[in-house]
Amino acid sequence: MPAGPEATAESLPLGDVAIDDAFWNRRLETNRDVTIAHQYDQLAEHGCLENFRRVADGEAGGFQGPMFVDSDAYKWLEAASYVLARSDDPDLERRVEDVIDLLAAAQADDGYLNTYFMLEEPDARWENLAVMHELYCAGHLIEAAVAHYRATEDTALLDVATAFADHVDRRFGPEGDDGVPGHEEIELALVELYRVTDEERYLDLAQHFVDVRGQDPSPLADELANIDDIAGAEFVHHGERSADVAREHFLVDGEYDGSYAQDHLPIRDQTTVEGHSVRAMYYYTAATSLLQEREDADLFDAVQRLWRNMTEKRSYVTGGIGSEHEHEGFTEDYDLPNDTAYAETCAAIGSIFWNRRLHELTGDSTYADLIERTLYNGFLSGIGESGDRFFYVNPLESDGDHHRKEWFYVACCPPNAARLLASLGRYLYARSERDRAIYVNQFVGSDVTTTLDGDDVSFTQSTDYPWESETAVEITHDEPVEFELRVRVPAWAEDVEGTVDGETVASSAEDGYVAVDREWAAGDRFELSFSQPVETLSAHPKVRENAGRVALRRGPLVYCLEEADHDVPVEAIALPDDADVTASFDPDLLGGVVALDAAGLASDVATWDGALYRPTDDVETEDVPVRAVPYYAWDNRDPGAMTVWIESA
Numbered sequence: 269m270p271a272g273p274e275a276t277a278e279s280l281p282l283g284d285v286a287i288d289d290a291f292w293n294r295r296l297e298t299n300r301d302v303t304i305a306h307q308y309d310q311l312a313e314h315g316c317l318e319n320f321r322r323v324a325d326g327e328a329g330g331f332q333g334p335m336f337v338d339s340d341a342y343k344w345l346e347a348a349s350y351v352l353a354r355s356d357d358p359d360l361e362r363r364v365e366d367v368i369d370l371l372a373a374a375q376a377d378d379g380y381l382n383t384y385f386m387l388e389e390p391d392a393r394w395e396n397l398a399v400m401h402e403l404y405c406a407g408h409l410i411e412a413a414v415a416h417y418r419a420t421e422d423t424a425l426l427d428v429a430t431a432f433a434d435h436v437d438r439r440f441g442p443e444g445d446d447g448v449p450g451h452e453e454i455e456l457a458l459v460e461l462y463r464v465t466d467e468e469r470y471l472d473l474a475q476h477f478v479d480v481r482g483q484d485p486s487p488l489a490d491e492l493a494n495i496d497d498i499a500g501a502e503f504v505h506h507g508e509r510s511a512d513v514a515r516e517h518f519l520v521d522g523e524y525d526g527s528y529a530q531d532h533l534p535i536r537d538q539t540t541v542e543g544h545s546v547r548a549m550y551y552y553t554a555a556t557s558l559l560q561e562r563e564d565a566d567l568f569d570a571v572q573r574l575w576r577n578m579t580e581k582r583s584y585v586t587g588g589i590g591s592e593h594e595h596e597g598f599t600e601d602y603d604l605p606n607d608t609a610y611a612e613t614c615a616a617i618g619s620i621f622w623n624r625r626l627h628e629l630t631g632d633s634t635y636a637d638l639i640e641r642t643l644y645n646g647f648l649s650g651i652g653e654s655g656d657r658f659f660y661v662n663p664l665e666s667d668g669d670h671h672r673k674e675w676f677y678v679a680c681c682p683p684n685a686a687r688l689l690a691s692l693g694r695y696l697y698a699r700s701e702r703d704r705a706i707y708v709n710q711f712v713g714s715d716v717t718t719t720l721d722g723d724d725v726s727f728t729q730s731t732d733y734p735w736e737s738e739t740a741v742e743i744t745h746d747e748p749v750e751f752e753l754r755v756r757v758p759a760w761a762e763d764v765e766g767t768v769d770g771e772t773v774a775s776s777a778e779d780g781y782v783a784v785d786r787e788w789a790a791g792d793r794f795e796l797s798f799s800q801p802v803e804t805l806s807a808h809p810k811v812r813e814n815a816g817r818v819a820l821r822r823g824p825l826v827y828c829l830e831e832a833d834h835d836v837p838v839e840a841i842a843l844p845d846d847a848d849v850t851a852s853f854d855p856d857l858l859g860g861v862v863a864l865d866a867a868g869l870a871s872d873v874a875t876w877d878g879a880l881y882r883p884t885d886d887v888e889t890e891d892v893p894v895r896a897v898p899y900y901a902w903d904n905r906d907p908g909a910m911t912v913w914i915e916s917a
């Protein structure tokens with residue numbers, strides 16, 4: 269079993285990877301120049317920063333936003349820190365430092381920091397872990413601090429975070445109170461904190477929080493039993509008493525049901541992904557991070573079992589997860605409605621977090637495949653082309669009413685998207701000192717300067733992915749170094765060929781990689797090519813909504829039909845089985861995309877003439893041109909209907 273530190277590959281640090289890529293440059297620049305500035309303005313406008321200022325100035329009351337709004341500032345700090353890790357930006361640096369100073373000034377002497385409680389209920393800390401998100405916010409503070417420390421080596425934010433982590437440890441650690449975070453997040457953050465501080469007790473605390481969930485009786489059940497009388501009960505969240513919101517989420521037929529927060533069973537006994545999907549992803553990310561540090565066969569089996577359930581039965585073709593609005597989460601196997609899909613942007617991000625750890629743990633390309641699918645589809649759809657509009661919910665079908673917004677009352681998704689984009693470099697490569705191997709997991713143009721077991725390794729990856737399906741890795745380090753270069757071949761790729769300096773070295777992938785073990789010297793060039801034909805995909809027959817429908821995919825991209833490209837309603841369009849679908853790059857469309865074109869059929873709506881039902885033989889169709897565009901790019905033109913799954917004729 270590949271668990272434990274010995275077997276772990278590690279993603280290359282952000283500082284080792286300089287992205288320079290035709291597809292991603294514009295997005296990363298927009299994230300840096302527009303999104304991060306826009307989000308700061310939103311934090312200021314919606315009172316998030318004002319909450320910290322009021323606490324720092326010793327004021328009381330006046331808290332603004334949802335109970336976990338502190339986490340928006342922390343995620344923003346994390347995103348900004350990743351930007352600073354890769355570029356000099358004195359203005360951003362100053363702004364980051366000002367926010368850090370504000371947090372430090374707001375922090376209580378005992379390390380506690382949460383603006384809701386400090387302003388509104390100072391004597392009721394830690395009473396309501398189910399709903400009030402104190403540990404969740406602490407986790408985001410810790411993640412931000414780790415990112416800032418790694419980027420700058422400055423300890424100002426890390427000092428705030430460790431003081432809070434120590435406080436949490438005193439309260440909930442081995443000698444402390446029972447307590448289960450209602451929303452996972454602190455677990456994965458504590459593992460990262462352990463990694464930068466080497467303090468084993470942070471890892472122990474992460475382990476504790478992972479293990480304590482799902483016990484019977486659950487401390488969360490106790491809180492729910494007293495939910496009207498404990499902290500936060502009267503707090504109005506989304507226009508409702510938070511105690512009532514809690515009951516809706518955690519109770520089924522009036523009884524506590526832990527599945528909303530993955531508290532229904534100990535993780536090692538869980539077999540299906542349940543409940544709120546962001547919570548689930550952060551939890552499984554933490555469990556997998558723990559496995560990278562400590563061997564645990566039962567936990568390893570559990571995360572693999574849960575991953576299979578998610579990917580084989582509970583995921584959208586876009587990589588999106590969570591099909592239901594009320595609990596923002598998973599429902600049942602094959603329940604994947606398109607128009608009412610939730611597929612929260614944060615859940616896609618959480619899945620990417622989890623899959624990165626799974627890849628690091630196992631070296632298995634399958635996880636990098638899923639990162640790719642989610643990144644280019646269910647995640648990227650969450651951010652508009654302009655960089656200041658965001659989807660929270662990512663449906664696969666819309667009647668034209670679903671649009672990105674500049675901010676949300678619950679604004680978890682925008683800064684989450686910003687931190688993932690700003691740290692994209694972490695998702696491209698990994699190294700395994702045990703195997704003396706470098707993994708190229710994603711095809712993104714970049715200059716890499718790293719080390720492998722003390723040897724300097726550097727190379728440049730060049731590619732026009734996702735539009736073209738070739739990539740080249742050219743070695744640039746001075747001294748020759750022996751290692752195995754493992755370049756991922758996506759599961760859908762055909763006609764694979766790997767060459768070194770023009771000589772074929774592989775014509776298929778083994779275990780998802782073309783691997784070349786040799787001494788690599790400056791100027792050596794590895795090239796990978798494969799074909800990425802347009803494919804029509806069908807869904808499992810149990811996905812009722814997709815019966816008789818197909819989705820179009822080319823390479824990593826899932827496509828959709830948008831009203832903007834059609835004179836007939838997109839839901840009336842059918843694609844013949846033998847349709848000849850052509851792919852061509854259009855530089856003027858949606859910032860430059862490969863569009864798919866085909867001859868299709870459409871039910872002639874005008875001929876229905878007031879009828880609701882008709883004999884099928886009487887239904888008249890017309891020939892129509894069909895154009896599909898990448899799903900990630902939808903809703904960037906005139907508002908209109910959209911569908912991923914197309915009627916098959």
Ligand code: FUB
Nearest residue numbers: 336451546596614678680
């Ligand atoms: O509860 C904190 C965040 O708000 C969750 O992760 C999102 O799903 C949203 O509910």
Ligand code: ZN
Nearest residue numbers: 612614680681
């Ligand atoms: Zn979100």
